[in-house]
Amino acid sequence: MSDSSQERYIVGYALAAKKEHSFIQPSLIEHSRQRGIDLVKLDPSKSLLEQGKLDCIIHKLYDVDWKQNLHEFREKCPGVPVIDSPEDIERLHNRVSMLEVITQLTFPVSDSERFGVPKQVVVMDSGVLSGGGALGELNFPVIAKPLDADGSAKSHKMFLIYDQEGMKILKAPIVLQEFVNHGGVIFKVYVVGDRVKCVRRRSLPDISEEKIGTSKGSLPFSQISNLTAQEDKNKEYGEDRSLEKVDMPPFSFLEELAKAMRKSMGLNLFNFDVIRDARDANRYLIIDINYFPGYAKMPSYEPMLTDFFWDMVTKKNHV
């Protein structure tokens, strides 16, 4: 494959510095290089039309100038896949439109596994939060999530809210979502084109009826699934919470779900967080969908991404 007489392909990337650092690992560069694919850093401030031959573009930047730059490139070079379209990514930057994707899915469900989203409401006016009516038909405890999921640190700052008093800390616009006990484990399902991989991650522990009755106010948290194993141990939950012991959801179910989501959203690079209802082992709830997530944390990320780049530069399987 690395025969120098063979055509080489260029995948251009435009990423924030932190993302470039975590995603463009030497191991990925090398894996792709051996398949005849060179990963080339793009300069977002210069026209894409002046950055040499490109066979595919991947990106996670959202400013107006970048979108305009991409738009002009797509008009002039419609044959080059741009992964993905900014208009399609936009839907994932709002925690309401993000989960509407799931409620609108109609793929045939298996006899056993069912999927959905937790009950949620959006509150646009801070005044409503201090009054008693914000929850509608939701019950405490709820998780309060910023409506915007734009990648800022602020967009990951959440609160577990036990009672009306706890609501005082919140500011609109905010999404209130019913907390669902799920055994303290989330499943992160990574999608790379038509390839799917699921991993287990640590989540918030279940809340007993007793605790619900006695807990008051609110509890802030952020990016709980990124806790390191050591940080997690330090929390001393006093039970064996080893992730490996938790059964994975049936892979065929997740694969079908991922396929339907990919088609419906028109996106190739995303992951979604799934929890399994502690009261009904066949009920799965999707709580979050992320564009271009931290793939380097996924086992065998290099071959999966390289295979995807290959499909893109040879124009196969592009949604």
Ligand SMILES: O=P(O)(O)O[C@@H]1[C@@H](OP(=O)(O)O)[C@H](OP(=O)(O)O)[C@H](O)[C@H](OP(=O)(O)O)[C@H]1OP(=O)(O)O
């Ligand atoms: O940085 P990482 O590797 O933790 O990746 C983040 C993701 O973690 P995950 O791969 O799901 O464990 C993270 O997923 P969660 O929202 O934590 O479920 C987001 O995708 C985050 O992007 P953004 O801040 O929402 O734009 C991702 O951040 P960026 O890498 O895009 O900055």
Ligand SMILES: Nc1ncnc2c1ncn2[C@@H]1O[C@H](COP(=O)(O)OP(=O)(O)O)[C@@H](O)[C@H]1O
């Ligand atoms: N409805 C819910 N019930 C129980 N736990 C939840 C619920 N929603 C979120 N969580 C927990 O909060 C974490 C962060 O929520 P998430 O919506 O994934 O936000 P982020 O975009 O910051 O990852 C999840 O990984 C999970 O541990």
Ligand SMILES: [Mg+2]
């Ligand atoms: Mg999440």
Ligand SMILES: [Mg+2]
């Ligand atoms: Mg998220």
